Amino acid sequence: MVAGGEPVGPVGDHKCYVVRTKTGTPRFTKIPGVRIEDEFDVLVGDVGRERQLCNPASIDDAPVEDPTQLACYALRPLSDERPVTPPDLTIRNRFGEQTVRFRPGAGQQTLCVQAEAHLAGDDADDVTLDERGFRTSPATS
Helix, strand or coil: CEECCCCCCCCCCEEEEECCCCCCCCCCCCEEEEEEECCCCEEEEEEEEEEEEEEECCCCCCCCCCCCEEEEEEEEECCCCCCCCCCCEEEEECCEEEEECCCCCCCCEEEEEEECCCCCCCCHHHCEECCCCCEECCCCC
16 A cells, blocks of 8 residues: 555645644543544544644745645544554655554544634735745735
């Protein structure tokens, strides 16, 4: 099984930041019983608090392929769900080729979904992209 050869869909490179809910703002409310399916497994789990925000990134001055941001959340399988441990996998990308193994029984999983993010105080409708594909706003232009 090979992943990372040719991109599937428009998702480009991303740099991820650890995030937490800002003090004084409403906390994320757990979403129970979400059914999630990927090429390895189908499971039902609870989507918990935010973990990361992943911004589109330019590596070595390459253009940003897709301005889509990703918001990543803690994913906890329901207690009666037994997550599958996928077989070893070979990853190929701009950094080379690497064979990885999945950690059996690793309880920590993450679910990343497409998102739209803007700086606090900026109007989301005023955000535009610069010549490299990075977001700009009236405050930063």
